[in-house]
Amino acid sequence: MWKFYKSPAFRRLRAAVLRSQHYECQLCKAHGRIRAADTVHHVKHVRDYPELALSAYYYEQGTKRRQLVAICKICHALEHPEKLKDHKTESLTVERW
Numbered sequence: 001m002w003k004f005y006k007s008p009a010f011r012r013l014r015a016a017v018l019r020s021q022h023y024e025c026q027l028c029k030a031h032g033r034i035r036a037a038d039t040v041h042h043v044k045h046v047r048d049y050p051e052l053a054l055s056a057y058y059y060e061q062g063t064k065r066r067q068l069v070a071i072c073k074i075c076h077a078l079e080h081p082e083k084l085k086d087h088k089t090e091s092l093t094v095e096r097w
Contacts, residue, residue, distance in 0.1 A: 001047075014068075016056070017069075025037045037071055
């Protein structure tokens, strides 16, 4: 998966999506907040829909929908809580009780 996200084709598409959505987090914007977007989120996940990996849009029930959405890191973490459940931070100091 890592190779895909580093590929020239995806990097070009990512840059085009961020530019077209004015580098604004679309989820924050929907809630009246303005935050810079630094991530492009696949609405239909790449693992489940590999044919849509390099598509900016997809059609569902005859309606054109965005497949790639510019979002901030905070919103991306909220969109993927499964990635955070196993993430544990180690304490900076050893507890000595």
